[in-house]
Amino acid sequence: MVKRPTRLRRSQTIRQLVKETRLHMDQIIYPVFVVDGKNIKEEIPSMKGQYHYSVDRLLEDIDTLWNFGIHSLLVFATTEHKSVNGKSGAQANGLVQKAIRGIKEKKPQMTVIADVCLCTYKEDGHCCIFREDMEIDRIKTLDVLSQIALSYAEAGVDMVAPSDMMDGRVAAIRESLDAQKYEHVGILAYSAKYASAFYGPFREAAHSAPAFGDRKMYQMDPANQREALKEIQLDIEEGADIVMVKPAMAYLDIIHAASEQVETPIAAYQVSGEFAMLRQAVDTGILDQRAVYESLLAIRRSGATIIITYFAKELQGILDKEAGL
Numbered sequence: 001m002v003k004r005p006t007r008l009r010r011s012q013t014i015r016q017l018v019k020e021t022r023l024h025m026d027q028i029i030y031p032v033f034v035v036d037g038k039n040i041k042e043e044i045p046s047m048k049g050q051y052h053y054s055v056d057r058l059l060e061d062i063d064t065l066w067n068f069g070i071h072s073l074l075v076f077a078t079t080e081h082k083s084v085n086g087k088s089g090a091q092a093n094g095l096v097q098k099a100i101r102g103i104k105e106k107k108p109q110m111t112v113i114a115d116v117c118l119c120t121y122k123e124d125g126h127c128c129i130f131r132e133d134m135e136i137d138r139i140k141t142l143d144v145l146s147q148i149a150l151s152y153a154e155a156g157v158d159m160v161a162p163s164d165m166m167d168g169r170v171a172a173i174r175e176s177l178d179a180q181k182y183e184h185v186g187i188l189a190y191s192a193k194y195a196s197a198f199y200g201p202f203r204e205a206a207h208s209a210p211a212f213g214d215r216k217m218y219q220m221d222p223a224n225q226r227e228a229l230k231e232i233q234l235d236i237e238e239g240a241d242i243v244m245v246k247p248a249m250a251y252l253d254i255i256h257a258a259s260e261q262v263e264t265p266i267a268a269y270q271v272s273g274e275f276a277m278l279r280q281a282v283d284t285g286i287l288d289q290r291a292v293y294e295s296l297l298a299i300r301r302s303g304a305t306i307i308i309t310y311f312a313k314e315l316q317g318i319l320d321k322e323a324g325l
């Protein structure tokens, strides 16, 4: 019998019928940047359409974001309240804590996830505390990370997202949360986080570029796949509820390999550099906006359940267009 695959591509409705991969706003997380102060909504120069929000202005936009179909936020702080060891991140009345409380009050249905790391809070911009001999002080680092996670939990966060890549941090955070009756607070672990050049625009946005050296001592080597599977496995054993691969587009093989091996939901982070590249190409007319859809579809197809993307605000419109609506 002659095979004619094109029969299933004849019309939009037939194509929709046989579509193997779908994107849905329910599985999208939108990252937001909060800053100190009041009445601030400033576009981040390296990330068009993304803003530095003071908490009051973010709250003003919450309904709009919700109406775009965004039901989960990942909160980042860009704060000038820094300290030597990052402990300023654990203040009950800190910036992220205020944002969490505000969002939860205004829109309780919104899932609020908050990034847990030392780099935004430490004067040297590193994700860990160093000993005098410049080795990582793991115990001290885990202690501060746990304190920050706990203060987010007290503010009402749904999940904490440790992005530091320190060994054992998921277990340490899980233990601290459980000890303080925060068993219901989830952990979305940045499990396979690569030392990537694609974070450039974010570091500008978060003012978190390291003051010396780089992050290769703790973030993963882009050359490694098997190591990613080990990191993911470890985080699951330590209690991660969701594991993440980051960046996404240049790491589809990692997402795919992980999805074949683990049952835990996998999130993929389409990071600032990936966003900036596509944004620029679409805005200058080099690429059609459909390239955005295609990039997210590929991330999904490779095995990610959840996608964290700066394109979240315009995605529903893109999906409607793709469906021919």
Ligand code: PBG
Pocket: 115, 117, 119, 127, 163, 164, 198, 199, 200, 201, 202, 203, 208, 270, 271, 272, 273
């Ligand atoms: C902080 C953190 C980074 C990102 C998320 N959390 C930057 C980094 O590790 O340097 C990157 C996000 C993006 O590029 O969109 N550890």
